Amino acid sequence: MSETAPDSADGNVASGTGDNSFVVVANRLPVDMIIESDGTKSWQESPGGLVSAVSPVLEKHQGCWVGWPGVTDEAPEPFRTERGVLLHPVELTQHDFEEFYEGFSNATLWPLYHNLIVTPEFNRSWWDAYRDVNLRFATEVASVAAPGATVWVQDYQLQLVPGILRQLRPDLTIGFFLHIPFPPPDIYRQLPWRSEMLRGLLDADLIGFHLESNVRNFVELCRGYDMEVSGEIKVREAGITITLPNGHSLGVGVFPISIDTSAIAATLAADTHHESHGELEQMHHNMGSPSTVFLGVDRLDYTKGILQRLLAFEELLDSGALDPKEVALVQLATPSRERIDSYRTTRSNVEEAVGRINGRFSQIGRPVVHYQHRSVTKDVLMRYYRLADVMLVTPFRDGMNLVAKEFVATRADSSGALVLSEFAGAADELTQAHLCNPFDIEDIKKAMLQATWGLKNNPEAMKERMSAMYNQVMEHDVDLWANAFLGALGALEQKHSV
Numbered sequence: 215m216s217e218t219a220p221d222s223a224d225g226n227v228a229s230g231t232g233d234n235s236f237v238v239v240a241n242r243l244p245v246d247m248i249i250e251s252d253g254t255k256s257w258q259e260s261p262g263g264l265v266s267a268v269s270p271v272l273e274k275h276q277g278c279w280v281g282w283p284g285v286t287d288e289a290p291e292p293f294r295t296e297r298g299v300l301l302h303p304v305e306l307t308q309h310d311f312e313e314f315y316e317g318f319s320n321a322t323l324w325p326l327y328h329n330l331i332v333t334p335e336f337n338r339s340w341w342d343a344y345r346d347v348n349l350r351f352a353t354e355v356a357s358v359a360a361p362g363a364t365v366w367v368q369d370y371q372l373q374l375v376p377g378i379l380r381q382l383r384p385d386l387t388i389g390f391f392l393h394i395p396f397p398p399p400d401i402y403r404q405l406p407w408r409s410e411m412l413r414g415l416l417d418a419d420l421i422g423f424h425l426e427s428n429v430r431n432f433v434e435l436c437r438g439y440d441m442e443v444s445g446e447i448k449v450r451e452a453g454i455t456i457t458l459p460n461g462h463s464l465g466v467g468v469f470p471i472s473i474d475t476s477a478i479a480a481t482l483a484a485d486t487h488h489e490s491h492g493e494l495e496q497m498h499h500n501m502g503s504p505s506t507v508f509l510g511v512d513r514l515d516y517t518k519g520i521l522q523r524l525l526a527f528e529e530l531l532d533s534g535a536l537d538p539k540e541v542a543l544v545q546l547a548t549p550s551r552e553r554i555d556s557y558r559t560t561r562s563n564v565e566e567a568v569g570r571i572n573g574r575f576s577q578i579g580r581p582v583v584h585y586q587h588r589s590v591t592k593d594v595l596m597r598y599y600r601l602a603d604v605m606l607v608t609p610f611r612d613g614m615n616l617v618a619k620e621f622v623a624t625r626a627d628s629s630g631a632l633v634l635s636e637f638a639g640a641a642d643e644l645t646q647a648h649l650c651n652p653f654d655i656e657d658i659k660k661a662m663l664q665a666t667w668g669l670k671n672n673p674e675a676m677k678e679r680m681s682a683m684y685n686q687v688m689e690h691d692v693d694l695w696a697n698a699f700l701g702a703l704g705a706l707e708q709k710h711s712v
């Protein structure tokens with residue numbers, strides 16, 4: 215991954231003394247600290263869609279980012295990145311890592327909010343850790359935010375931060391954005407600490423979700439708590455107002471997240487240099503020059519449906535619908551949350567399937583599945599996107615899924631096809647994709663075959679589909695997302711201060 219070095223060489227170490235007018239707080243910083251066995255420290259981009267989307271926004275605003283540096287029991291001094299973002303590390307102990315991060319955030323909330331794909335665990339000591347760590351994050355933010363600053367709290371790991379921050383710093387304007395789905399009220403209500411969690415969130419001035427369905431779920435939940443709800447659901451606006459018994463009111467709206475299209479365009483333009491050296495052709499040749507390349511790019515997470523997509527591919531090879539001499543599937547899987555049982559099981563099932571499929575259908579020196587369990591740099595990732603004929607994005611549930619949009623953004627020439635799960639948030643916008651139900655292997659197979667058949671036999675119709683999706687993504691980029699959210703937050707702040 216690309217290294218983003220702290221700017222300490224120029225002595226520009228920040229004091230973190232409450233002079234930041236725009237602060238983002240997320241569990242993770244945009245970079246993870248890497249500590250080698252000899253103690254050498256370096257930084258690399260941290261994983262996930264939140265970091266991909268929020269980084270360009272903070273670079274534009276030259277704001278301050280409060281977050282965890284990805285290693286336990288370490289919190290380096292605040293520093294500025296080469297791109298001008300002030301990073302303010304928050305220390306998590308090993309105990310916090312196990313109980314707040316692996317436990318409550320990723321073994322309770324993550325499965326609960328992703329519609330119970332695995333069973334959430336409810337553990338009282340994890341909840342205590344979640345409260346403690348949220349208090350610590352809020353206290354850090356309170357110490358770096360300037361009077362009257364705007365604070366943008368990100369994601370499910372920090373849902374108590376708005377409430378704590380409101381008490382510590384009533385002068386702040388507080389936005390909250392949820393990067394994952396918000397579940398139906400019946401599922402949310404399983405959470406033993408549901409009222410306290412909701413109360414913490416509602417102290418924000420604006421809460422943003424990706425999809426209308428998320429807002430509907432949230433509003434229905436609030437109505438069940440006898441909150442006053444008015445207005446209507448709007449996209450890129452705070453259409454709903456919720457009023458609490460204490461008189462505090464907040465806006466709620468749909469703000470579909472997106473990608474940094476100009477950064478992708480710049481990477482693609484820079485890559486034409488490599489292309490002139492035949493790198494893309496070389497990659498294709500190294501894969502045995504298949505006529506159809508399928509591609510999957512995901513964090514290795516059970517929500518992403520990687521195993522089901524491999525099984526669909528295997529059955530298509532088995533039945534002869536796809537010829538193993540003609541096709542290849544590339545699966546890039548970023549390591550994620552590796553010590554949690556459900557993640558270990560997912561990895562072992564995926565790797566067993568990769569081994570079995572290659573054992574059954576590969577020739578020596580010509581695997582039919584190319585699998586990498588590691589991250590790649592953005593420019594290499596772009597090359598994989600460009601190499602693919604059919605992109606496979608088949609999550610069981612996903613807040614948005616930026617991979618689908620990134621792939622589409624590499625298709626200015628309208629080539630290729632996207633197989634997309636109905637349960638990815640991106641399906642609301644990328645309606646021209648080959649949509650499938652990821653719980654139904656027959657349906658995934660059908661979508662894969664339709665895409666492959668269409669590219670060979672109906673190229674004009676396929677180009678129309680891709681071109682519509684390309685225009686959609688280009689017109690709705692990450693700037694639009696951030697400007698809409700921050701604009702709506704600013705408008706609410708003005709209303710309150712009148």
Ligand code: ADP
Nearest residue numbers: 262263266512513546548588589590615616617
């Ligand atoms: P999530 O946030 O659940 O991980 P998204 O699809 O929204 O899912 O975002 C994933 C982000 O991580 C994308 O920006 C994608 O480019 C990046 N990514 C995923 N896999 C890899 C990989 N193997 N190497 C590099 N980047 C990756």
Ligand code: G6P
Nearest residue numbers: 242261262263264369393394551
């Ligand atoms: C998703 C979540 C983010 C999270 C990312 C990576 O995008 O919405 O909040 O940061 O996954 O997961 P990790 O557990 O490694 O931070």
